[in-house]
Each structure stands twice: as C-alpha cells, then as structure tokens.
Amino acid sequence: MLKVLIIKPSSLGDIIHALRVVQFLVRSFDDIEIHWVVKKGLEGILEASGIVEQIFLFERGGGFFKFYRLGQRLRAEKYDWVLDLQGLLRSAVLARWANGKQTLGRADGREGATLFYNSVGSHDRKRELHAIERMIPFVEKLGVEHIDDRLSLSFQACEHAKSLVDLNLSSEERRIVVFPESRRKEKVWPHFRQFAEKLAQERLASVLIAGNHPDDQFQDCIDLRGKFSLRELPQLVRQAALVVSNDSAPLHLASALGCPLLGLFGPTQASRYGPYPQSESNTTILSSATGAMDDISVSRAFQATDVLLRNAS
Numbered sequence: 001m002l003k004v005l006i007i008k009p010s011s012l013g014d015i016i017h018a019l020r021v022v023q024f025l026v027r028s029f030d031d032i033e034i035h036w037v038v039k040k041g042l043e044g045i046l047e048a049s050g051i052v053e054q055i056f057l058f059e060r061g062g063g064f065f066k067f068y069r070l071g072q073r074l075r076a077e078k079y080d081w082v083l084d085l086q087g088l089l090r091s092a093v094l095a096r097w098a099n100g101k102q103t104l105g106r107a108d109g110r111e112g113a114t115l116f117y118n119s120v121g122s123h124d125r126k127r128e129l130h131a132i133e134r135m136i137p138f139v140e141k142l143g144v145e146h147i148d149d150r151l152s153l154s155f156q157a158c159e160h161a162k163s164l165v166d167l168n169l170s171s172e173e174r175r176i177v178v179f180p181e182s183r184r185k186e187k188v189w190p191h192f193r194q195f196a197e198k199l200a201q202e203r204l205a206s207v208l209i210a211g212n213h214p215d216d217q218f219q220d221c222i223d224l225r226g227k228f229s230l231r232e233l234p235q236l237v238r239q240a241a242l243v244v245s246n247d248s249a250p251l252h253l254a255s256a257l258g259c260p261l262l263g264l265f266g267p268t269q270a271s272r273y274g275p276y277p278q279s280e281s282n283t284t285i286l287s288s289a290t291g292a293m294d295d296i297s298v299s300r301a302f303q304a305t306d307v308l309l310r311n312a313s
Helices: 012-028 043-049 064-075 089-098 136-141 192-202 233-238 249-257 298-312
Strands: 002-007 032-039 054-058 081-084 102-106 118-120 175-179 206-209 242-246 261-265 283-287
Touching (some): 002 012, 002 089, 012 032, 012 136, 012 249, 054 064, 064 089, 089 102, 118 136, 175 192, 175 249, 192 298, 233 249, 242 249, 249 261
Parallel strands (some): 102 118
C-alpha cells in the first residue's frame, strides 16, 4: 500500500484545488491511503470528498507544544510520500518531522520552506500559472501520466444534509445559488443584493443566498446563510442550475463539480485563481478592467446569467 500525507492546511479554496489534483492520484493507484493536515474548521470538505482516510487538525495559534505533538503523530505513521502543498515554514517543518521516505514541497515556497524538502514545480511565483497547475507536478513526480484538465470531484452524499425539499422547493424547480461573501473585502461584489433581487423578480429561477454571515437582507430570495455546514455544501452546489460567486471557495467548488458558473473577478486574476479549466462552455467570467469590483454592472451580470441558463436548458 502507498501511504501519502498531504499538508495543505488552508485556505478552503486552495484545499479544493488540492483535492482535485490528489483525487487524480487516488484514481491512478489501486492501493493508496491519503492522510491530510488541515486547519481546524475546514475538515468538513475533506470528509465530504471521501478520498481522505485520516485527517490531522492543525490548530493555528495553538502554541508550540500542540504543533510539536502533531509532528510526532505524523512521524509515527511512517509515510511513503509527504507532499507539502502549502509551501510555508510551518508546513515545511511538519513535512520534515513526518520523515517520509520521500518529502516533496513547492519550489516557490516562502519563509525558507524550500530548505526542508525536495522542491517540485515552478520556482517563479510570478509565472502565469493557475493554482492547480502549480500542484500537478507533484502527482507527476509520483509517476502519474496523462493528467486531464477536468480533474473533477465526486463528493460523497452527506447522510445528514438538509433537504432543499424542506425549503418548499420542488425537485423540478431551477435554483440559482448566489455566494455573496469572500474573506477579502476587496473581492466582494457590492451589487449582489440588487442583482439577486432582480433575478428573483424576473423569475428566471428560485434564488438561494448561501454563505456564513447573514447581514444584508435579500428580498424575494431564500436565505440559507449559516444553515448549511461545510460538509453539506457540495450537495447544495451540485443541485444548482447556476452558481454565482466572486473569487472565493464556492466558486472553486462549483468548478470542481462541473456546475454552471458565473464568476466575478476584480483585484485577482481569473487566469490564476479562477475556474479550471476556463474553456468550459458552462462557465462565464466577468472581470473588472480596473480591478475594482464595483465596475462590474448588474446588467452585465444579469445578461451573462440569462445566457448561461438558456444554454443549460
């Protein structure tokens, strides 16, 4: 059996990128066991993936003693391969402590991380590469060939997932799931409320608002913010006729599931951080020419939504 440790604690979008690459590794070997180090609170997405045998929680701010104990637990597992997909000092130290037969890490690692492992991939952080393409060399190093660019994910069903039927939505009713949040304020499109309410008024589909922070009120929409767990999120996205999101984890999840997607980009580059691959016919990217999210108009987003829904019919 091939025993592999993945060190990719955060962020959620980056973990979804890594899952897409690691799942291809799982498909290529008949007898492989994947373990993963993830930031506490993000483990739900790994549980939903169904490809991770054991999860180790990294507690940021937990102090040196907890960090050291985590390293000793990893060392006791005796891994064949340790892959540091994070490329920071703390992840590189864990990779070294794990003491696998082979230890690989990002060639573009920061904070001196490259001193602790054998470097893989591009050294140039400014090179025009998608975040997924920076991780593909890791699985190639393990002997995987003919990697396709779809790298789709097939999450397991969550037994306790909330049913959309309970929300008075029939199974035949089309749903647009809107994710108006991002950890970085400058990536948030300020017109989400106006856009969602216009969708609801035009009755193109039922409009569901998803996320973690129910602040602004959305008229004529179904507000699901705070009602779905991270483990349940793939099922919510999978049932959508269309997902609308700025540059955040739900966008990457929708891309991984092959869901019709409208992505809104301002300060970040879609070529590096957007849906993958961007050649998908059911994906539309709207980017601000100035880098400011405010410059993407509601009418432009509405027109793109209308086209995507008609093409999906």
